[in-house]
Amino acid sequence: MLNYIIRRLVSLIPVLIGVSILAFSLMHLVPGDPARSILGEKATEAQLEALREELNLNDPYIVQYGRFMGQIAQGDLGNSITSKEAVIVEIGSRLPATLELTLFAMGIAVLVGVLAGVIAAVKQYSWFDNISMSGALFGVSMPIFWLGLMMIWLFAVELNWLPPSGRLSNDIELQTITNLYLLDSILTLNGEAFVNAFRHLLMPGIALATIPMAIIARMTRSSMLEVMKQDYIRTANAKGLASRLVVFQHALKNAALPVLTVIGLQFGFLLGGAVLTETIFSWPGVGRYVMDAILSRDYPVVQSTILIVAVIFVLVNLITDLLYTLFDPRIKLD
Amino acid sequence: METLAAEAKADQLDPALKQKKNSSLWLDSLSRVVKSKTSLMGLIIISLLIIVAIFAPQIATHSPTEQNIIERYQAPSGEHWLGTDELGRDIFSRLVFGARITIKIGVICVGISMVTGVLLGCVAGYFGRWVDQVIMRIIDIMMAFPSILLAIALVAVLGKSLTNAMIAVGIVGVPHFARIVRSTVLSVKETEYIEASRVIGAKNGRILFSHVLPNCLAPIIVQATLTVGTAILDAAGLSFLGLGAQPPTPEWGAMLSDGRSALQTAPWVVMFPGLAIFLVVLGFNLFGDGLRDALDPRLKQ
Numbered sequence: 319m320l321n322y323i324i325r326r327l328v329s330l331i332p333v334l335i336g337v338s339i340l341a342f343s344l345m346h347l348v349p350g351d352p353a354r355s356i357l358g359e360k361a362t363e364a365q366l367e368a369l370r371e372e373l374n375l376n377d378p379y380i381v382q383y384g385r386f387m388g389q390i391a392q393g394d395l396g397n398s399i400t401s402k403e404a405v406i407v408e409i410g411s412r413l414p415a416t417l418e419l420t421l422f423a424m425g426i427a428v429l430v431g432v433l434a435g436v437i438a439a440v441k442q443y444s445w446f447d448n449i450s451m452s453g454a455l456f457g458v459s460m461p462i463f464w465l466g467l468m469m470i471w472l473f474a475v476e477l478n479w480l481p482p483s484g485r486l487s488n489d490i491e492l493q494t495i496t497n498l499y500l501l502d503s504i505l506t507l508n509g510e511a512f513v514n515a516f517r518h519l520l521m522p523g524i525a526l527a528t529i530p531m532a533i534i535a536r537m538t539r540s541s542m543l544e545v546m547k548q549d550y551i552r553t554a555n556a557k558g559l560a561s562r563l564v565v566f567q568h569a570l571k572n573a574a575l576p577v578l579t580v581i582g583l584q585f586g587f588l589l590g591g592a593v594l595t596e597t598i599f600s601w602p603g604v605g606r607y608v609m610d611a612i613l614s615r616d617y618p619v620v621q622s623t624i625l626i627v628a629v630i631f632v633l634v635n636l637i638t639d640l641l642y643t644l645f646d647p648r649i650k651l652d
Numbered sequence: 653m654e655t656l657a658a659e660a661k662a663d664q665l666d667p668a669l670k671q672k673k674n675s676s677l678w679l680d681s682l683s684r685v686v687k688s689k690t691s692l693m694g695l696i697i698i699s700l701l702i703i704v705a706i707f708a709p710q711i712a713t714h715s716p717t718e719q720n721i722i723e724r725y726q727a728p729s730g731e732h733w734l735g736t737d738e739l740g741r742d743i744f745s746r747l748v749f750g751a752r753i754t755i756k757i758g759v760i761c762v763g764i765s766m767v768t769g770v771l772l773g774c775v776a777g778y779f780g781r782w783v784d785q786v787i788m789r790i791i792d793i794m795m796a797f798p799s800i801l802l803a804i805a806l807v808a809v810l811g812k813s814l815t816n817a818m819i820a821v822g823i824v825g826v827p828h829f830a831r832i833v834r835s836t837v838l839s840v841k842e843t844e845y846i847e848a849s850r851v852i853g854a855k856n857g858r859i860l861f862s863h864v865l866p867n868c869l870a871p872i873i874v875q876a877t878l879t880v881g882t883a884i885l886d887a888a889g890l891s892f893l894g895l896g897a898q899p900p901t902p903e904w905g906a907m908l909s910d911g912r913s914a915l916q917t918a919p920w921v922v923m924f925p926g927l928a929i930f931l932v933v934l935g936f937n938l939f940g941d942g943l944r945d946a947l948d949p950r951l952k953q
Contacts, residue, residue, distance in 0.1 A: 336793035347809040455941075459934035461885055463892045464908060464926025471919045590798030594889055608801075609893060612808040624805050628796045 319643070326636055333632060341625040342386050345617040346379065356399060356615045369399075373618070386621075395622035400614050405622045409604060414497030415485060416603035419595065420588040422500070422519050423526035428581060431531040432570075435538025435577075439546060440565055450535060457532025462591060466525040466598040473521060481518050483600035490514045522599040526591050530584035537580045541573040548572075574645050582638030586631040681870075684946035691942020697935025705751040714742035716749040716902045725918040735920040738910060739900075743921065746902035747928050753903045754884060754932060757818055761883035762876050764822025769829020770865075770872060776830065777837030778860055788834070791827045799824040800886055807895040814887075814903065817896035821886045825879050832875055836868040870947040877940035881933040888929050904929050 345352050353369045354361065361369075370376050374385060389396065395405040434454070438447040474482035485499055486492060492511040495502050500519065503512035545551065546569055554564045593605035600606070604623060611619035685691045704711060713733065720740035728735045734743040776787040794802065806820035840846065841864060849859050888905030890896040897903030899910070904925040911921030 332789060333792050333796055336789065337796050340793060340797075344805055344809050455937060456930075456934065459881060459885075459930055459937050461888055461892075461905070461908075461926055461929045461933070463889060463905075464922070464929065467908070467912065467915060467922050468919075468926065471915050471922070475916050475919075586798040587800075588798075590800035593801060593804060594893070597893065609804075612804065613894070615808075620805060620808055624797065624801060627798065627801060631798060632796050 322643075323640065326639065330632060330636065334629065337628045337632070338387060338390070338625060339383065341621050341628065342383050344621055344624070345373075348617075352617060356617065390625075395626075396618040398611070398619050399616045400611075405619050408607065408619070409623060409626060411497075412602060412604045412607050415601060416589075416592050416596070416605060418485075418498045418500060419519065419522055419526065419601060419603060420585070420592055421498075422523040423588055424530065424581070424585065426523055426527040427530035427534055427584065430527075431534030432538050432577065435535040436542055436565060436570060438535070438539045439542030440561075442543065447539075451539065454532040454535045457528045458536075460528050460532075462525050462528055463594045463598055465528060466522065466595060469521045469525060470598070480521055482521075485515065485518050485602060486511065487514050487518075522595050522601055525598070526588060526595045529591070530581075530587060533584060534577060534580055538573065538577050541576045542569060545569045545573040571645070575642060578638060578641060578645060582635050585634045589627050589631060681943070681946040685939075685942050688942045688945065690938050691946070694935045694938030694940070694942060697931060698939060701751055701755065701932055701935065704748055705755050708748045708752055712742075712745035712748045714745040716746045717741065717900045725914060725921070727918070728920055734924045735918065737907070737918075737921045738914060741900075743907070743924055746907060747904070747924060750902040750904045750907065750925070750928070753814070753897065753901065754929075757814075757821075757887045757903075758880040758884055758936075760818045761821045761825065761887060762879050764819065765825030765879060765883070766829055766872065766876050768822075769826040770833050770868075772826065773830040773833025774837055774860055774865060774868075777834035778841055778856070778864060784834075787830070791830050794824070795827045797824075800889060803886055803890060804893070804895065807890055812895045812898065814891070814897040814901065817887050817890040821883050821890070824886070825883060828879065829872065829875060832871050833868050836871055837864055840864050840867045874940060874944045874947060877936060877943055881936040881940065884929065884933055884936070 348355050351366070353366045353373070353375060357365055357369060374382055377385070386396075393406060395409070397404055398408060401408070434450040438444075438450045441447055470482045473480045481487065490511050492499060492502055492508060492515075493506050495505055499515035500512065503509075503515055551564060551569055554568050555561070559568075589605075592601075592603060593609055595601065596603045596605035597609055604627070608620060608623040610616075611623065685695070718741060720736070723732070723736050723740040724738055726732055726736040726740075732742050732744065734747065737743055737746070772787050772791070776784040797805075803817075803820040803824045806823060807816050810816040810819065846859060846863055849863055854863075887896055888903075888908075891903050891905030892909045894906075894909065897906040899906065907925040908922050908929075911918065911925075914921055
């Protein structure tokens with residue numbers, strides 16, 4: 319097992335190097351002069367030269383890349399052009415918001431998706447199967463930015479049930495520890511803040527969860543149907559095991575593997591979808607940060623954020639692969 | 653001499669046989685698609701979209717770009733079926749003309765993904781060894797980025813425009829095609845008829861394009877249909893973020909974005925473009941699902 323993990327980690331190195339080259343090259347793919355594109359048409363030659371100097375754009379490409387990697391190795395992701403702050407600090411302060419949103423969304427997606435998929439498979443062709451699978455098809459076809467706006471219109475504007483944006487109301491006090499507000503409010507036993515943070519999370523969480531939930535439900539259903547046809551399920555049923563036991567202990571365990579792959583892949587979707595969701599709900603996370611950076615042509619921020627998200631995604635996929643072996647010892651590691 | 657003659661005869665017979673076999677496969681599949689209620693529904697939605705796009709000038713009740721500030725933010729009425737937007741433009745007419753842009757987006761994005769992906773997948777699967785290694789590592793690197801984020805980053809460097817958005821969405825779709833085609837090529841190239849054509853001296857190019865590729869057609873078509881939906885969603889998302897279509901283009905995602913500020917007073921400006929995107933994507937997904945079941949009956953429960 320340890321051997322396998324080490325080998326997987328080693329095999330990640332070329333991918334990570336490639337990812338870093340791609341993220342680094344972004345600024346150099348800009349047509350024309352990156353300095354000009356950052357400062358705009360009115361910049362003087364002196365200003366341009368100063369910025370080129372600051373960003374080391376005059377050095378050979380390979381030297382620039384070497385410096386970029388050297389800085390990353392020291393935990394330095396450069397400075398934002400617009401705010402002059404260290405990018406690592408800025409991302410660090412926003413990452414918890416994004417993590418909270420994506421984890422919450424993933425929680426909804428897995429819980430509802432797997433449950434709906436299992437029930438739909440067990441009661442194949444029932445009304446539940448039909449409705450939930452139609453719902454899943456609607457879900458994968460949904461523009462989430464539209465769904466988000468429609469939810470704001472219905473639940474925040476018309477019905478006034480939920481707050482339209484932000485993470486926490488201004489008048490709520492919360493002592494932050496992890497900066498995951500739900501967790502913090504539990505740790506500090508702050509019931510008021512918990513309810514408030516939860517109400518803020520609900521709409522963006524559901525909007526972001528829609529597509530993964532639909533995909534997970536469809537995958538669970540087809541995977542369960544496959545497994546339920548197997549002989550050992552018939553045996554388990556025949557020997558009189560309670561059907562709930564058969565479904566959840568025998569069938570779901572074996573149907574879980576493809577579902578797990580999908581969940582791992584959907585995590586990347588969530589990180590990407592967070593850009594749209596955070597924009598709509600004014601969620602102070604990494605997605606909105608990268609969007610603002612793109613609109614103000616703050617390339618160092620764009621480079622670093624994209625690199626970090628890609629690294630997180632690669633690691634999540636590695637963890638998914640490793641979890642396989644827990645779920646299915648039949649998978650050969652060598 | 654005798655074997656050569658036999659081969660020549662077989663060669664003559666071969667196209668006819670292949671034709672017959674192919675046409676029955678495709679005809680069978682088509683009839684299965686039409687028989688399935690859901691994929692028929694998808695087909696109807698797609699046909700409607702195409703009809704609306706072709707006859708846009710006849711269907712639209714107003715000009716899609718004509719402004720009339722006095723009539724801004726009007727609720728749906730007999731005059732303006734789906735209301736008007738912040739510049740008093742008729743939303744229905746803009747949606748109708750937007751259908752053309754949606755089709756353009758679908759075709760161009762999927763075209764870029766498919767041509768590049770199929771080519772890379774074929775070359776990687778067929779030639780194997782270091783070629784395969786290099787191509788698949790590049791694909792791995794591309795897949796290490798969440799696709800919409802990679803598209804956003806690409807548009808950020810290429811510059812905001814609908815063309816660049818389509819290129820970006822097209823590029824991020826490449827890995828899926830490349831992977832599917834590569835795995836099919838890997839299994840096809842070990843078959844006896846490929847060996848046979850190599851024995852009679854067919855060149856790589858000919859084997860690849862006239863023998864290997866036709867056998868990958870079914871998965872490619874299914875993937876293409878399903879990718880149209882994703883491409884339309886992603887491109888609309890980019891336009892929504894202000895990175896794609898620029899005003900006054902009646903692109904659905906951009907229209908939706910324009911209406912955001914008036915969500916409280918004029919929700920219809922946001923509602924209808926989103927509904928249009930949803931319906932079209934649903935159509936392609938329904939049809940794609942049906943097509944997959946039809947072309948690969950093994951998957952059908």
